[in-house]
Amino acid sequence: MNQQLSQIALLVRDYDEAIDYYTKTLGFELLEDTTLSETKRWVRISPPGSACHLLLAKAADESQIKQIGHQAGGRVFLFLYTDDFWRDYKNYTSKGVEFIREPSKEDYGIVSVFKDLYGNLWDLIEPVSEEQE
Amino acid sequence: MTSSGLVASAIRAPIIITKAVSRFGPKICNLQRRFFLVLPDLIRSYSDCKSYKLGLGLQILNSKRDYKNYTSKGVEFIRVPATEDYGIVSVFKDLYGNLWDLIEHLRY
Numbered sequence: 001m002n003q004q005l006s007q008i009a010l011l012v013r014d015y016d017e018a019i020d021y022y023t024k025t026l027g028f029e030l031l032e033d034t035t036l037s038e039t040k041r042w043v044r045i046s047p048p049g050s051a052c053h054l055l056l057a058k059a060a061d062e063s064q065i066k067q068i069g070h071q072a073g074g075r076v077f078l079f080l081y082t083d084d085f086w087r088d089y090k091n092y093t094s095k096g097v098e099f100i101r102e103p104s105k106e107d108y109g110i111v112s113v114f115k116d117l118y119g120n121l122w123d124l125i126e127p128v129s130e131e132q133e
Numbered sequence: 134m135t136s137s138g139l140v141a142s143a144i145r146a147p148i149i150i151t152k153a154v155s156r157f158g159p160k161i162c163n164l165q166r167r168f169f170l171v172l173p174d175l176i177r178s179y180s181d182c183k184s185y186k187l188g189l190g191l192q193i194l195n196s197k198r199d200y201k202n203y204t205s206k207g208v209e210f211i212r213v214p215a216t217e218d219y220g221i222v223s224v225f226k227d228l229y230g231n232l233w234d235l236i237e238h239l240r241y
Contacts, residue, residue, distance in 0.1 A: 001198075003199070
């Protein structure tokens, strides 16, 4: 049995606003931006090297707009693993990203929590490498 | 370990994805070697898209096996399997109502 979690839909207010933020501020890659209709585009982004991608899904009605930034009901929604926590932490803070939890060292690695432009909470984690475990 | 990654916390197994194929066009992204990245079916028909928005895409290699298995366990499919040019796709609900695309992608 072989299954893969391929991508997750991330509700956004505006495609270009979201692309700008996730690529320029968080440093993600734009994998695809295909126009489907006058109002819809198929936009995929990804952290560099990540096998699981994000589909930017533009909220299409009032109920969806209300869910933007709240897809995890106020909990941490996405977990961004990195090979260099401090590089990314410094980079993100220099770009104005708000961290709501200061970096801390845990058994599993270094972790902190930041908010993206819509208020989604992300863990930024440099996991303990296997050699150190 | 990739240089950075968006990883579901429970899924630590290495994931190898090779080609991403847009169902909306011939665009093919070569990522690595073996599998295909499959796109959730956000908009199959424009009438569909008003009624739901998909949250997750599940890429699998044998949809008939999984479809049978899931239906036998009472999983509700809100769209029956359909063959598209990119593969076989259906949509199911999990216990909380999250919508999943179940996709077996065409292999090249």
